[in-house]
Amino acid sequence: MIVKMQDKCIESEKSQQVSNLLITCYRQYDLKKNQSKEGNIYENKCNYKGKISKMKDHLDNSCRLISIRQIILLVKDTIAIASRKFTNSFEELRKMNLKSNAEIENLKEGDNEKSKEIQQLKQCQRTYEEILKSNNDEQYKQITKLNLRIFYFKKNYTFVFAILHYNLKIEFEKFKKDIQSKNQINEDKRKLLQYIAKKTAIPKWHYMKRIDFLHEK
Template identity: 40%
Template sequence: MLALNAKEEEKKIEIKKEVFLVCGCFNKDWISLTNEQQKFDTLICCLCNRIANSAMELQCDEHENAEHVYLVGEECLQTYLKQNNGKCPIGQHEHCDFSKNKMARQQVSDLLVICPRQYDLNIYLQSNGGRKSGEKEEYGKCNCNYKGKIKEMKDHLNNSCNLMPIQQNNLLNIQSELGAMRQQIRQLKENDDEQKRQIQQLNVITFFFKKKKKKFNFNFLSG
């Protein structure tokens, strides 16, 4: 029994843990909570207008004299090139040339942020989540006060954060509700089967009573 409980606890821990694999660019609203805008104004992805994650710099000859550097998040750039036959997002010319911008990557990595799960939770409670009865109080009992650099966020989320993603939490709630509904369906089916069995028994009894009554009437008339 103890071993079973231990396994259940391990499963709960695994559910709460999340491998932090941030590929897309970062939300500016999240970043701006703990950083002045001028600190990240030059770190914007020119495709999605968010903070460039794993920043790539476009270095095509066609815009080498541009007044500013064209930064693009690595995932945004890969997706764009795949969907546009390798054409550069600036000017739509062939043979897009790009390389890693180490300075921009370092600047983004050093940006100070709050826990992204706490940010998602705050947004959720301010929108539709807070409308549900009791949900705001339930979520309000848990919070994460972590504040650190983006480059440290993976370790925090995987090892020390006590919050789980809103989507995952909602999924667990849905699974719990579905489980309760399945139990109710099974109970109704069992009740229905029991009612059918009782009806069948009554039909058998009724049949024998009718047969007995018919025999009695026949004997009475014969006598």
């Protein structure tokens, strides 16, 4: 019994010693192996050196060498968020009382702009998927460049979308005011004709026909 307890203590001490060993970042180690094979030097690197027990937290939260899997997840999340924003915005505008052909054309133009941006995001995703399928070490260089492209695209995307949404909202408000103004003018004409009809004793069928004629105009 005592021997077993001693063995457990020794194993625990060894496990603790292993856990406290300082090691370099796994990704930096893999990157150096690739550099030695092809003779190239990559700009990105990770200088982390710490305990084995802390390595998982480092890889998940602070490592500068982002993994390919994380990049793919980032692209997919970005596309999903963009699609939801576009869909919600477009549906919100569609539910409004839009009746004129001019406003329908404006919505089509806005939808085309959104489709172009979605296609750009999908193209980025296809590029990453092609890189994953390739076993060539050249993929590390391509991932570094695409990582920068995604960073700048995300930075500018919010601003571009806000401008597009703002412009569509202004166009809709303008159209709504025009419709209200036209309806008010027609209502004033109708009341005026009714008033004239009363004063001049014009038959009802005559001024009602005149009102229908004004609505056609």
